[in-house]
Amino acid sequence: MSSTGAPRLGHALAWFPAEEWTLAVQTWPDLTEEMPTEHADYVAEVEARTKRLHRTMSRPLLFMVSIDVAGLQSFCADSELGLDAGSGAARAHYAASLARTGTTAASWPPGRNDLCWCRSGRKYKRCCGPVPEAVATPAPTPLAPDTMVDPPDESEGQPQ
Numbered sequence: 637m638s639s640t641g642a643p644r645l646g647h648a649l650a651w652f653p654a655e656e657w658t659l660a661v662q663t664w665p666d667l668t669e670e671m672p673t674e675h676a677d678y679v680a681e682v683e684a685r686t687k688r689l690h691r692t693m694s695r696p697l698l699f700m701v702s703i704d705v706a707g708l709q710s711f712c713a714d715s716e717l718g719l720d721a722g723s724g725a726a727r728a729h730y731a732a733s734l735a736r737t738g739t740t741a742a743s744w745p746p747g748r749n750d751l752c753w754c755r756s757g758r759k760y761k762r763c764c765g766p767v768p769e770a771v772a773t774p775a776p777t778p779l780a781p782d783t784m785v786d787p788p789d790e791s792e793g794q795p796q
């Protein structure tokens with residue numbers, strides 16, 4: 637994949653790394669009503685939802701953006717949108733904001749032999765890649781509203 641001159645827009649999808657997920661669940665216990673508590677299961681659910689979203693989009697360009705609780709709270713406090721930091725909308729807006737800088741965004745899907753977006757250290761094909769679209773959870777909710785962002789530079793993140 638090489639960069640092109642034409643601007644493309646993408647969706648930024650927020651996810652919490654393991655230590656931040658633990659903190660997020662403590663901060664917003666309601667999260668476990670829509671997502672698995674165990675981080676490995678949570679990551680699998682994020683992957684499954686991303687696969688389903690990818691299928692519904694005609695020209696998908698998705699970015700996985702790792703977020704942190706303190707940054708999310710700070711973002712919402714500074715935002716004029718009146719965002720509830722525990723809401724999916726807040727996570728989506730924060731992820732889109734981070735994706736514009738490209739610092740924590742990884743394009744999805746990774747190459748089969750590239751490191752997985754979830755930072756397990758394993759190749760995508762041996763980690764989240766095989767996760768089926770349908771992971772059984774009771775209440776699927778959209779990962780992100782229509783938050784469109786410019787794709788970040790790929791200077792950071794997955795090695796080619």
Ligand SMILES: [Zn+2]
Nearest residue numbers: 752754763764
């Ligand atoms: Zn993974």
